[in-house]
Amino acid sequence: MEIPYTVSTRPDTGLWNAKVGIWLFLASEVMLFGGLFSAYIFLRLDAPPGMWPHGLLNVPVGTMNTAILILSSVTVVLAWAALKMRKYRAYWWYMLATILCGVIFLTVKLVYEWPQKFDHFGAYIKPEALGKYEQYLGNEHAAAKGLPPRLEITGHLHNRAALNDPNIKDYEVALDPLNADPTNPAMDRPHFFPLPVTDKIAKIEKEDVERATMFLPTHSAYFASYFTITGLHGMHVLGGVLVFIYMWLPVSKKLYQRNPEHLANRVEVSGLFWHFVDLIWIFVFPLFYLL
Amino acid sequence: MVGATLLAFTAITVALSYVNFGAPKANIAVAMLVATFKAGLVAAIFMHLAAEKRLIYRILIFTGFFVLGLFWLIFLAWYDYPVVR
Numbered sequence: 245m246e247i248p249y250t251v252s253t254r255p256d257t258g259l260w261n262a263k264v265g266i267w268l269f270l271a272s273e274v275m276l277f278g279g280l281f282s283a284y285i286f287l288r289l290d291a292p293p294g295m296w297p298h299g300l301l302n303v304p305v306g307t308m309n310t311a312i313l314i315l316s317s318v319t320v321v322l323a324w325a326a327l328k329m330r331k332y333r334a335y336w337w338y339m340l341a342t343i344l345c346g347v348i349f350l351t352v353k354l355v356y357e358w359p360q361k362f363d364h365f366g367a368y369i370k371p372e373a374l375g376k377y378e379q380y381l382g383n384e385h386a387a388a389k390g391l392p393p394r395l396e397i398t399g400h401l402h403n404r405a406a407l408n409d410p411n412i413k414d415y416e417v418a419l420d421p422l423n424a425d426p427t428n429p430a431m432d433r434p435h436f437f438p439l440p441v442t443d444k445i446a447k448i449e450k451e452d453v454e455r456a457t458m459f460l461p462t463h464s465a466y467f468a469s470y471f472t473i474t475g476l477h478g479m480h481v482l483g484g485v486l487v488f489i490y491m492w493l494p495v496s497k498k499l500y501q502r503n504p505e506h507l508a509n510r511v512e513v514s515g516l517f518w519h520f521v522d523l524i525w526i527f528v529f530p531l532f533y534l535l
Numbered sequence: 536m537v538g539a540t541l542l543a544f545t546a547i548t549v550a551l552s553y554v555n556f557g558a559p560k561a562n563i564a565v566a567m568l569v570a571t572f573k574a575g576l577v578a579a580i581f582m583h584l585a586a587e588k589r590l591i592y593r594i595l596i597f598t599g600f601f602v603l604g605l606f607w608l609i610f611l612a613w614y615d616y617p618v619v620r
């Protein structure tokens with residue numbers, strides 16, 4: 245079956261079909277992510293003081309991933325331009341570079357960033373017990389400096405069994421630097437390079453804990469929105485990579501030999517999708533990593 | 536060229552987040568302004584929105600309208616239930 249206007253433009257709109265199609269799709273994507281971002285704003289505005297964590301994510305890694313996505317946006321434009329000039333070889337290489345960028349992005353997310361979160365522990369202390377853990381929280385220091393109150397002790401949980409075993413009465417936590425040395429002015433603001441967990445161990449009695457979890461979506465509104473938004477974004481990256489792989493494989497060479505403009509249009513349309521995914525990340529990165 | 540600008544502004548966003556603009560709100564505003572500028576560059580240059588056909592602008596005007604409505608809902612819901620803030 246011959247589908248009209250795959251390469252030629254419709255006389256009434258001046259556009260070929262797929263271009264209208266992808267823009268309609270992107271419009272629906274804007275609504276999808278718009279809903280999630282507005283949920284983020286709502287949750288964040290609604291968070292009581294001290295309940296929205298700052299500086300938990302690895303900024304250098306996030307910056308690198310941002311750069312990788314921007315780079316891949318550039319290479320996909322170059323790939324399209326190469327096709328327009330009928331240079332298949334150059335197109336093939338630029339496409340490969342784009343695919344690799346997408347794969348690196350996903351690998352960093354799934355192999356490095358997320359598992360690190362799953363392995364980190366936080367315990368919110370009950371309001372009446374905050375004084376008992378002042379040596380780890382430094383709330384007097386925080387109040388004097390005008391910082392939000394510190395309600396949580398975080399670090400590496402040594403006795404993981406404590407999470408599920410009611411017979412274990414306390415959590416043994418190797419403290420994060422903030423909780424190990426809470427009155428140190430260097431801990432007042434997040435660091436660019438994340439500091440490693442210290443070897444200072446704290447015992448936190450379960451009785452004093454309001455809520456204790458690993459850094460999972462159940463931990464807080466922050467991590468719930470973090471995993472939802474970066475997860476959905478990651479699925480978009482994965483989708484883009486799969487489409488690019490298809491257009492990079494030999495099957496597409498056949499299409500190129502038959503009708504190079506058709507392939508160029510396909511690349512343009514999926515490139516539009518890819519730029520959109522990049523654009524979303526440009527907002528995700530500061531919202532979760534920096535602010 | 537555009538790519539280099541985007542990378543530079545990524546570095547700027549990161550650097551600015553360690554500068555204290557007086558209030559967290561000010562830092563958020565600055566970071567969002569930079570991000571919007573970058574997103575504008577991506578849309579205008581990479582996505583060819585600087586010069587596109589009329590139909591596409593029309594689709595996007597609709598989208599903009601509805602997405603703004605989505606954000607406006609936050610303010611509508613804000614005083615709907617009693618919470619101690």
